[in-house]
Amino acid sequence: MLLYVLRRLGTGLVLAVLVTLITFLLLAPSFDGIAGNRLGPAATPEAVRALKAELGFDRPLPVQYLDWLVHAARGDLGTSLFTGEPVAHTILQRFGVTMSIVVVALLVTVVISVALGVLAASRGGAVDRVAQGASLAGNLFPSLLLAIVLVYVLSVRGDLLPATGFTPLSADPLRWAGSITIPVIALVATGIAGLTAQVRGTMVDELRKDYVRTLRTRGLSARSVVLRHALRNAAGPALTVLSFEFISMLGGALVIESIFAIAGFGGYAFESSLQGDVPAIMGITLFAVLLVVTVNLAVDLVNGWLNPKARIF
Amino acid sequence: MTASTAPQDAVRRRSAARRLLRDPQAVITASVLLLIVVLGLLAPVLTSHDPNHASLDHIDAGAGTDGYPLGGDRSGRDIWARLLHSINTSTVSALIGASIALVIGVSAGLVGGYHDRLRSLTEWVFSLVMTFPGLLLLIVLMPLTGGDFRTTMAIFGVLLSPGVYRITRNQVLGVKNELFVDAARVSGLSDRRILVRHVLPAVRGPVIIATAFLCGSSIGVQSGLAFLGVGPATTPSFGAMISEGFHNLYLSPLQFVWPSLVLGALTSCLVLFGNALRDALEGSRRRPAGIPAPKAPAATGAAPAGLLAVEDLTIAYPTPSGELKEVVSGVSLVLEPGETLGLVGESGSGKTQTAFAVLGVLPSEAVVVRGSIRLDGRELLGLKESELRGLRGRAIAYVPQEPMSNLDPSFTVGAQLVEGVRAASGASRGEARRRVLALLERVGIPDPERAFRSRPHEISGGMAQRVLIAGAVACRPALLIADEPTTALDVTVQAEILDLLRDLREEMDMAVLLVTHDFGVVADVCDRVAVMRTGEIVETGTAEKIFGGAEHDYTRMLLDSILDENTVRGDAPVAADEPLGRTTTW
Numbered sequence: 001m002l003l004y005v006l007r008r009l010g011t012g013l014v015l016a017v018l019v020t021l022i023t024f025l026l027l028a029p030s031f032d033g034i035a036g037n038r039l040g041p042a043a044t045p046e047a048v049r050a051l052k053a054e055l056g057f058d059r060p061l062p063v064q065y066l067d068w069l070v071h072a073a074r075g076d077l078g079t080s081l082f083t084g085e086p087v088a089h090t091i092l093q094r095f096g097v098t099m100s101i102v103v104v105a106l107l108v109t110v111v112i113s114v115a116l117g118v119l120a121a122s123r124g125g126a127v128d129r130v131a132q133g134a135s136l137a138g139n140l141f142p143s144l145l146l147a148i149v150l151v152y153v154l155s156v157r158g159d160l161l162p163a164t165g166f167t168p169l170s171a172d173p174l175r176w177a178g179s180i181t182i183p184v185i186a187l188v189a190t191g192i193a194g195l196t197a198q199v200r201g202t203m204v205d206e207l208r209k210d211y212v213r214t215l216r217t218r219g220l221s222a223r224s225v226v227l228r229h230a231l232r233n234a235a236g237p238a239l240t241v242l243s244f245e246f247i248s249m250l251g252g253a254l255v256i257e258s259i260f261a262i263a264g265f266g267g268y269a270f271e272s273s274l275q276g277d278v279p280a281i282m283g284i285t286l287f288a289v290l291l292v293v294t295v296n297l298a299v300d301l302v303n304g305w306l307n308p309k310a311r312i313f
Numbered sequence: 314m315t316a317s318t319a320p321q322d323a324v325r326r327r328s329a330a331r332r333l334l335r336d337p338q339a340v341i342t343a344s345v346l347l348l349i350v351v352l353g354l355l356a357p358v359l360t361s362h363d364p365n366h367a368s369l370d371h372i373d374a375g376a377g378t379d380g381y382p383l384g385g386d387r388s389g390r391d392i393w394a395r396l397l398h399s400i401n402t403s404t405v406s407a408l409i410g411a412s413i414a415l416v417i418g419v420s421a422g423l424v425g426g427y428h429d430r431l432r433s434l435t436e437w438v439f440s441l442v443m444t445f446p447g448l449l450l451l452i453v454l455m456p457l458t459g460g461d462f463r464t465t466m467a468i469f470g471v472l473l474s475p476g477v478y479r480i481t482r483n484q485v486l487g488v489k490n491e492l493f494v495d496a497a498r499v500s501g502l503s504d505r506r507i508l509v510r511h512v513l514p515a516v517r518g519p520v521i522i523a524t525a526f527l528c529g530s531s532i533g534v535q536s537g538l539a540f541l542g543v544g545p546a547t548t549p550s551f552g553a554m555i556s557e558g559f560h561n562l563y564l565s566p567l568q569f570v571w572p573s574l575v576l577g578a579l580t581s582c583l584v585l586f587g588n589a590l591r592d593a594l595e596g597s598r599r600r601p602a603g604i605p606a607p608k609a610p611a612a613t614g615a616a617p618a619g620l621l622a623v624e625d626l627t628i629a630y631p632t633p634s635g636e637l638k639e640v641v642s643g644v645s646l647v648l649e650p651g652e653t654l655g656l657v658g659e660s661g662s663g664k665t666q667t668a669f670a671v672l673g674v675l676p677s678e679a680v681v682v683r684g685s686i687r688l689d690g691r692e693l694l695g696l697k698e699s700e701l702r703g704l705r706g707r708a709i710a711y712v713p714q715e716p717m718s719n720l721d722p723s724f725t726v727g728a729q730l731v732e733g734v735r736a737a738s739g740a741s742r743g744e745a746r747r748r749v750l751a752l753l754e755r756v757g758i759p760d761p762e763r764a765f766r767s768r769p770h771e772i773s774g775g776m777a778q779r780v781l782i783a784g785a786v787a788c789r790p791a792l793l794i795a796d797e798p799t800t801a802l803d804v805t806v807q808a809e810i811l812d813l814l815r816d817l818r819e820e821m822d823m824a825v826l827l828v829t830h831d832f833g834v835v836a837d838v839c840d841r842v843a844v845m846r847t848g849e850i851v852e853t854g855t856a857e858k859i860f861g862g863a864e865h866d867y868t869r870m871l872l873d874s875i876l877d878e879n880t881v882r883g884d885a886p887v888a889a890d891e892p893l894g895r896t897t898t899w
Contacts, residue, residue: 124677144537145573148559210718213674218733218784219706232723255537273455281453
């Protein structure tokens with residue numbers, strides 16, 4: 001088990017090196033432009049060259065990458081070219097903001113999707129159609145539009161919730177809840193359809209299996225057969241879909257963050273890419289890959305615990 | 314559910330197209346989609362303005378101003394022209410994103426699904442692609458793509474491909490082992506031809522459905538990126554229009570409404586059309602509109618005596634065309650207390666369906682057309698699930714055919730047996746545990762404590778069958794229904810399990826309904842025999858009578874087939890007398 005975790009983390013690190021190297025090579029052709037950007041259009045070629053030397057852009061590419069990698073391994077992701085702040089610090093701070101939205105959205109998604117999916121699978125007929133329709137309705141509308149319409153109705157017209165901005169949980173829990181309500185609704189609406197479909201599909205399969213019939217013949221209540229037995233066996237694939245949804249929500253949060261002027265992780269990636277802030281882009285890429293590796297590992301471990309037969313370690 | 318063959322598939326597709334044309338949801342959404350796309354294509358005809366031409370006179374112009382049917386935006390550009398050109402941007406995005414995802418996903422899925430050796434490679438590559446946070450990657454790569462929406466959508470297509478790959482791979486794996494593919498392989502077709510001729514048609518349905526959703530998400534992502542301001546401002550796009558409208562929301566909300574309306578219509582029609590397509594292609598597996606309540610048995614004489622009395626039982630399943638097909642027709646059985654009745658027939662004769670009906674666990678699609686099932690004089694058909702639950706385990710119990718699939722893989726053997734005992738008898742946890750351990754010992758499991766703690770995959774098939782028997786008899790049922798209890802087991806274990814069943818029957822004074830295709834088993838344990846064929850009972854009688862002189866041809870044929878098996882085994886060397894040269898060609 002420990003060996004398995006270590007091996008997975010090892011491949012994760014290799015993956016991280018690979019992806020950051022690719023990112024670095026992709027960014028390399030634009031280094032000239034980045035230096036120019038920072039100095040403005042009036043910069044002389046000498047000044048650009050001097051800045052490149054100062055930033056270390058004039059060294060051979062392998063040296064530059066290895067230098068970055070060695071520092072990154074020590075936890076030093078460098079400082080932003082434009083704000084001068086340490087990248088690692090900004091990432092953690094911005095990520096915290098995004099997570100406080102995404103985690104809530106994920107929890108709400110799980111609760112609603114499991115309820116809808118289980119209902120649809122075990123009742124069938126009209127309930128099935130209603131549950132599928134409800135989850136579909138969220139998918140019909142781009143979350144972008146949904147968020148704007150909600151802002152217009154709830155904030156601009158109704159004056160019920162703040163239209164923009166973010167209050168940290170630690171500062172004021174109530175205002176935090178208010179500030180994330182619309183972002184969470186918008187994220188949940190797009191996430192529900194996929195997860196509900198998955199839960200419904202695997203539950204339909206599970207409920208048709210032999211052991212379900214046998215458990216019923218022993219006099220077990222329908223509730224126990226569906227919720228204790230079938231749902232537990234259906235949880236594995238649903239969890240995998242959930243991990244994909246988490247990753248796509250991190251991306252989806254970007255649009256939402258932009259609408260609500262929330263300084264989150266996605267926004268940081270966006271600004272850094274627009275500016276060509278190389279250390280920030282590299283740091284964000286590394287962080288994203290490690291995050292994904294960790295989430296996938298966690299999902300596999302939980303899956304192994306849920307279904308010992310499918311245990312891969 | 315059934316093995317499909319290629320010609321059947323073609324028929325199914327034709328009828329799917331017809332179903333689609335009759336489905337108002339499909340027709341309406343397809344028309345709206347077509348209308349939007351055509352509007353985009355006709356943009357040069359429908360407007361003379363360039364979508365990027367800014368006219369200072371028309372900044373925030375109202376709708377209907379000369380030549381500006383929807384007015385101007387805050388830079389004085391024609392909203393109508395921008396709307397039409399945005400449609401084209403969306404169409405191109407959808408085409409690029411979906412086609413790249415399809416090409417990569419389908420070809421890799423076919424290869425990975427068909428060739429076991431290449432699968433681990435494709436799995437690895439696609440799980441890698443899947444781990445990229447899509448939108449973030451598109452943005453990080455912006456310095457490279459320059460924000461051009463076509464390049465961006467091409468990359469997005471790659472990011473979408475794992476979904477298509479998975480669908481294709483699963484379909485291929487499912488189809489690969491079906492008979493017609495085996496037959497094609499044996500007849501010497503090349504792998505490539507098998508993939509194209511036989512496997513691809515089976516994959517087509519789910520992939521067509523996925524395409525609608527791929528288009529939808531491509532359009533959504535393109536708009537999202539444009540909303541954020543990724544890419545050149547000269548590309549007309551719903552996202553960019555919505556962003557501008559959003560900034561102008563207080564001044565002139567209509568500027569926000571137009572692009573939102575078209576984008577909303579476009580994506581929701583795609584999703585709804587995709588769903589209609591899915592219903593049409595996969596066939597609605599819903600039950601027929603009205604489920605007829607079971608009618609009383611055709612001939613109602615005096616209430617028959619006996620522990621179990623099945624009368625005129627008729628069970629049917631809906632066919633894809635909506636008609637009912639009977640699988641059990643007018644079956645009548647009587648079982649006295651303590652008696653063992655063998656229900657014999659070939660597979661598909663309806664014997665298991667009869668058993669499930671008595672237990673009240675028929676699949677939800679099944680329809681009991683008419684008949685009566687009485688246990689101790691009490692009618693079971695029409696009872697509520699909660700009322701049946703009171704009988705299960707205590708009055709009726711069930712031993713299944715396939716031991717492994719009938720245990721819940723996620724729970725220990727002990728936990729699932731204890732739950733059953735508690736549900737049927739209301740015993741306390743400790744009491745139920747003691748009873749289960751005693752039962753496990755009684756059914757001949759050497760180390761009951763260990764078996765109790767084991768999970769189903771950790772015990773052997775024979776042991777699993779003993780566990781299931783223990784679970785069935787735990788609350789001393791009056792009637793035990795055993796569905797081919799020995800078929801899935803090794804020959805040596807079969808005899809032991811039959812012995813166990815016979816001993817338990819004596820000990821607990823149970824009546825047993827033994828469903829089997831094996832007259833050997835019948836001879837071993839049954840008092841009486843009922844022979845079933847294509848849903849009907851053709852002959853009933855005592856075991857001696859049936860073995861002594863069966864009246865019905867079909868029974869005689871079944872009996873003869875046991876003898877045949879023996880003859881074949883005895884006469885095997887005869888085959889060697891065949892002249893050798895006949896089948897080989899040298």
